Amino acid sequence: MAAVQRVLESGWIGTGPECDRFEEELADHLGGVHVVCMNSCTAAIEVAVDRLDLPPGSRVGVPAWTHPATAVPAALSGATIVLLDVDRHTLQVAADSLAGAIDQGLNLLIPVHFAGRPVDHSVLDLARSAGVPIVEDAAHAFGASDADGPVAGRRSVAAAFSFHATKNLTTGEGGALATTDGELAAFAKVHRHHGLDEDAWSRQRSGRWSAGDIRRPGRKANLPDSLAAMGRVQLRSFASRQEHRRTLANQYRRHVSTIEGVSLVPGATGPGNADHLAVVVLDHGIDRDQIVGYLESAGIATGLHYTPLHHLSWFRDHATIGPTGLSVCDDLARRALTLPLHARLRTTDVDDVCEHLAIAIDLAGRR
Template sequence: MRADPPPIGFAPPSIDETDIEAVTRVLRSGWLSTGVECEQFEAELSAVVSAPHVVAVSSCTAALEIALDAQRFRPGARVGVPTWTFAASASTVVRAGGVPVLLDIDEETLNVSVDALEAELAQGLDGVVLVHFGGLPVARQVLDATSAAGIPVVEDAAHAFGATDHRGPVSGLGTVGACFSFYASKNLTSGEGGALATHDPELAAYARSHRLHGLSSDAWQRYRVGAEPSYDLVEPGLKANMADLLAALGRSQLARFGQLQARRRAAVRCYRELLRPVDGLRVVPTELDERSADHLLVVLLPPGVDRGQVIASLGRQGIGCSIHFRPLHTFSWFAANVPIGVAGVAVADRLADRALSLPLHAGLTDEDVDRVVTALVQELR
């Protein structure tokens, strides 16, 4: 009897023995929470993204919340957010006292539409959360428009660690800061975790305190032999520090990040070559953008195709898929509580049921890609 082929996971982490050894080292060190590993991880991240300040936190959501809290928005402040994103991009605005205004997307990239943003800026916005969808940085015109408006911009770079744009590596240059995710499915993982990269020393200092309840000194500083144990509460903050246990995994991953990214890029190229002849199907963006971090491989299915049926069929063949994203305005809470921008969300509505994320990770082989594409094409016939 012929054995079934092994399953192809959607985005399993790439873990090797050096990662395991790094975590084991911390387990044996006598200190598991935020300490020297976290400090070193921050320094190494700073060098990679060319930002003078990187603050490691518990998640990208925490980084967004800290960056937004630091803006001291007035209650009800209007903050533009693309509707095509994860819920945290907008829910953190709510937690900071603002009101997300949901903006339409560009059909080619699924990033925020320049036209929709400019139309809402004309109405008046107090800030913007920009999302670099799938690892592809937003258009330069987007940053130019927000800069001209003189409003704070927080970059949701959950997908974009390793991406570059006209400023260099995505790092928060010219904005409040860039918020990265090191979740289990991301290009670089610490299991859970994130970081805020910024060129603003005052924001970095605020983030270091705010990530640990708003205290003036963390436990590692207070518990060392001979250290001053007293501390103050600067202002109420979050519990969002990154543990050394997670930072050690992140550092190990970062040491071979170039190799991990090279394998992702090879898989993306293979996908694009095999998918190009498929009628009615389009990869997002249409052509490979060398600046991308290659976090996702998203296709737009031909109009009228039942996406749920496609996902179920691939699943029966052991192939994992996902959806990025269900537009925020289609969720019940956002629909009831959050306004849509003046330009509407026609593009997001038109594409909402067509976007499909195919498996993409550093362990994906060309043979795996061929199997995914073959299964997809057979289902579309």
């Protein structure tokens, strides 16, 4: 609150010095890549997709198990969305589904680091070796790392992070594009601001009187300083909050593994997992509605990450289903459930959730 108040009192509440500093600090944190802040992860994906100038008739592969935001920017660009099935243990793009889609022709892949677990290099390398560009949907993956270091667009065109209210690092609404490509970063700085090569802060800083020029129309996707200030504070305490998340996630792993009828996904985790979500899959035959109802009556809110895209009207009518079908997504759509996982939870809360989950499954089994 003090950081936001400082910005409000500074006389500059638009995009300016706080955003610049937040970008520098994020770049440092991510190990020296270029970072351009946006007002959402969706905007970061849009900017990366715009930059690729996909030709008419392009096909863009996305996992069907994701938020619509992964696919909407490419859909709006006029591309055909090719929906890919996921691996049932990670809920991330399945290698066989991707390989089949590549054989049929793909112009872009947008994989999702679901729940903060980095997508396997073997999957990314399938696309890379076929010359298919990749834009990483890293909405869940700020704080995630793999053998290359922090997830930050090192094997792709760019990674798009979300700083939405529910994310591990939040500015309320916000996001960032991370890339090793300096030209893309320069494009993004202009493109996030209508395509104008001069914004209010650069005018103020230089003292020039100039309205700037547009060579290519862009988006309106800048992050205001009041929100960047929140992100800077969040970044300072990020390591300790991630440690707390890891403790909670491990508590879920230990406890859920003792409950019959349910398993946690992603099953395999590693030190680089950002532990963004606690998703469980119920065994066949357990009525999820009953479990949700019981937990709700005990004051425990649950969610669903996600309704697969082909179950949503527009995608059902307009997207293409990849060559291996979407049977894993269809199956998990009836059985997945997201349990509470957030910074204010205590390990005793996790125990409480798990105890109620065990009772709910027991009751559902007896009906």
